[in-house]
Amino acid sequence: MPRSSMHLNLFVLGRGHHEAAWRHPLATRRPMTDLAYYRDLARTAERGLLDSLFLADILTLGIGEGMESNAVGGLEPITLLSALAGATTHLGLIGTASTTYMEPFNLARQFASLDHISGGRAGWNIVTSWAPGAERQFGREAQPSHADRYERAEEFVALACALWDSWADDAILDDPASGRFADARRIRAPNHAGPHYRVAGPLNLPRPPQGRPVLVQAGSSDTGRRFAARHAEAVFTAHLEKATALEFHRDLKALAHAEGRDPDGVIILPGLSAIIGSTEAEAKRIERELGELSDPEIGRARLSGRFGGHDFSHLPLDRPLSVEDFPAPETVQAARSRTQVITGLVARERPTLRGLLARLAGARGHYCMAGTPEGVADMMENWFRAGAADGFNLMPPILPAMLERFIDGVVPILQRRGLFRTEYAGPMLRDQYGLARPPRQEPGRIAAE
Numbered sequence: 001m002p003r004s005s006m007h008l009n010l011f012v013l014g015r016g017h018h019e020a021a022w023r024h025p026l027a028t029r030r031p032m033t034d035l036a037y038y039r040d041l042a043r044t045a046e047r048g049l050l051d052s053l054f055l056a057d058i059l060t061l062g063i064g065e066g067m068e069s070n071a072v073g074g075l076e077p078i079t080l081l082s083a084l085a086g087a088t089t090h091l092g093l094i095g096t097a098s099t100t101y102m103e104p105f106n107l108a109r110q111f112a113s114l115d116h117i118s119g120g121r122a123g124w125n126i127v128t129s130w131a132p133g134a135e136r137q138f139g140r141e142a143q144p145s146h147a148d149r150y151e152r153a154e155e156f157v158a159l160a161c162a163l164w165d166s167w168a169d170d171a172i173l174d175d176p177a178s179g180r181f182a183d184a185r186r187i188r189a190p191n192h193a194g195p196h197y198r199v200a201g202p203l204n205l206p207r208p209p210q211g212r213p214v215l216v217q218a219g220s221s222d223t224g225r226r227f228a229a230r231h232a233e234a235v236f237t238a239h240l241e242k243a244t245a246l247e248f249h250r251d252l253k254a255l256a257h258a259e260g261r262d263p264d265g266v267i268i269l270p271g272l273s274a275i276i277g278s279t280e281a282e283a284k285r286i287e288r289e290l291g292e293l294s295d296p297e298i299g300r301a302r303l304s305g306r307f308g309g310h311d312f313s314h315l316p317l318d319r320p321l322s323v324e325d326f327p328a329p330e331t332v333q334a335a336r337s338r339t340q341v342i343t344g345l346v347a348r349e350r351p352t353l354r355g356l357l358a359r360l361a362g363a364r365g366h367y368c369m370a371g372t373p374e375g376v377a378d379m380m381e382n383w384f385r386a387g388a389a390d391g392f393n394l395m396p397p398i399l400p401a402m403l404e405r406f407i408d409g410v411v412p413i414l415q416r417r418g419l420f421r422t423e424y425a426g427p428m429l430r431d432q433y434g435l436a437r438p439p440r441q442e443p444g445r446i447a448a449e
């Protein structure tokens, strides 16, 4: 059944998602470590009744281009989200944490704590960490392969869920008269011993208010889709055109159904980066200014990172590209689905490298546009009604300006058209996303074993 109202997540990154945002006069000048900056963004998002705010995490300094040429150095997501919990009341708080480089016990504890602190607003973006270089922060020789990372992620997620389910909801008696604080029979340890992890448990804090944080996923390769179909309740995905978003939406819902899940319980949110002006001409002017502030050599370094460090230095900027200029996506061990997005664009449009890098500078392979609030709302309605999206992952190209223009300009139009809520559905992130609280599985048997 088509849903009547869309879901909107705000993806906060640096001073905005455009590669050159930090140099634009509309961008904040606040340090990337300033809590007040993020607090203001979160409050703006909540004023617009957005479902959630999301913080990514890469474990190295930026994506390929290094620290000289972007506003890098943001705060650790779970720590920052905990602070934002105190500054907001309804906004969902989603953070990335890596199954390749974190320990399940620590992660389960941190997200359970965030869910308690925020009154049930936590979401975990499950990533396997594609970016080359993360391994060096953890004393490892090399990044595990794509297949190994996803295999480990399966066991990790099953174990994290078992840890969150350690305590029954009625485990705490807190009865001073009888002298019993908890009913030990209602707290069960997973006692997990699998190929990658050995964790006794139980988790040392009660079940989160949402039962488990909302599970989010953002890898769209074939392996990534199957993983999302099994576990994800919300999915971030990158598409440069409606046709591929439609195919992805159809495919993932079918995969979720084949896994025995309700397809409506998987909310698909393609990225949208909108330059918004009060007139079309103003929006196009800002787009031009951002283009002029961009450096193709920074784009080239980023492109190399996406393809796992592949050397593109020999490619001239101004001859049309062909897919033979790129490694085949199925051989890429880094951000596989994004490399499919990029080679798909090259096959369709044969841009020059300069043209391709300009397209990717906007939001790294997510859909970009420049227009009026009306034009942005039209695009969103079109994708939503066509079944290409259950909502959007909003990626403002310049922060805070383009977020404010979206909240004040686009949200009221969506509301007038009956496409977006006019009040929050309840106190928890599961309420906004319309997701049921997962029943507790008695620990003892883990699916990935």
Ligand SMILES: Cc1cc2nc3c(=O)[nH]c(=O)nc-3n(C[C@H](O)[C@H](O)[C@H](O)COP(=O)(O)O)c2cc1C
Residues within 6 Å of the ligand: 011, 055, 056, 057, 058, 096, 125, 126, 127, 128, 129, 130, 131, 146, 217, 218, 219, 220, 221, 222, 223, 224, 225, 236, 237, 238, 271, 334, 335, 336, 337, 338, 393
């Ligand atoms: C909106 C969005 C946000 C993402 N955030 C992160 C992140 O914070 N950290 C990370 O390592 N990867 C992140 N990714 C990358 C994915 O998790 C995934 O690793 C990547 O798309 C490659 O997966 P695939 O090979 O299955 O396509 C993000 C992807 C998308 C679309």
